[in-house]
Amino acid sequence: AQSVTQLGSHVSVSEGALVLLRCNYSSSVPPYLFWYVQYPNQGLQLLLKYTSAATLVKGINGFEAEFKKSETSFHLTKPSAHMSDAAEYFCAVTPYGQNFVFGPGTRLSVLP
């Protein structure tokens, strides 16, 4: 069975600081991994995805994530936080492109 853990339900960073949101997964088969973002009162928007190509994946809005098989991790980073990055972030895994298993989410606050 697949599972996803996200360390930290709430992360606060200062504007301009590094953003690091952690995601670890458990999967019995090579996984496809995704990060989605949910802004207030909106749906889920894809940030980036890993589908067995390059291990360093670049997404929208300056975000990137690195797939590390040995650590079963797919942490999300952004060099410099903007106020507009304040949202809830979800890591998800899917085997063979079937239903997603989501992590519990991390709410990111950006302080001025």
Place this chain on the structure above:
Amino acid sequence: EAGVTQFPSHSVIEKGQTVTLRCDPISGHDNLYWYRRVMGKEIKFLLHFVKESKQDESGMPNNRFLAERTGGTYSTLKVQPAELEDSGVYFCASSNSAGTGDHEQYFGPGTRLTVT
């Protein structure tokens, strides 16, 4: 290209009543998924349609939930009778053929259901 749409955006009903949620996937997407996020919990899979057939309904919580996708286009999710624990946000997603491509699912804005 229009995205995934869901109706209504909010619904407030009393315990014991019936509610029907609707999802319109992206045109041409054979796969349609329903997910639910109960307050404070993670987003959980409910079921997966391929065209009009239920591919996987292992996440449906009980027989008070009925999902349909007649004609393989839009889908409805009916809760009858609703209970307090059914409150949450119901997301719909669609994708191209599973097992091919990049497996990305496109999500709708969700329907927030409140059962009082």
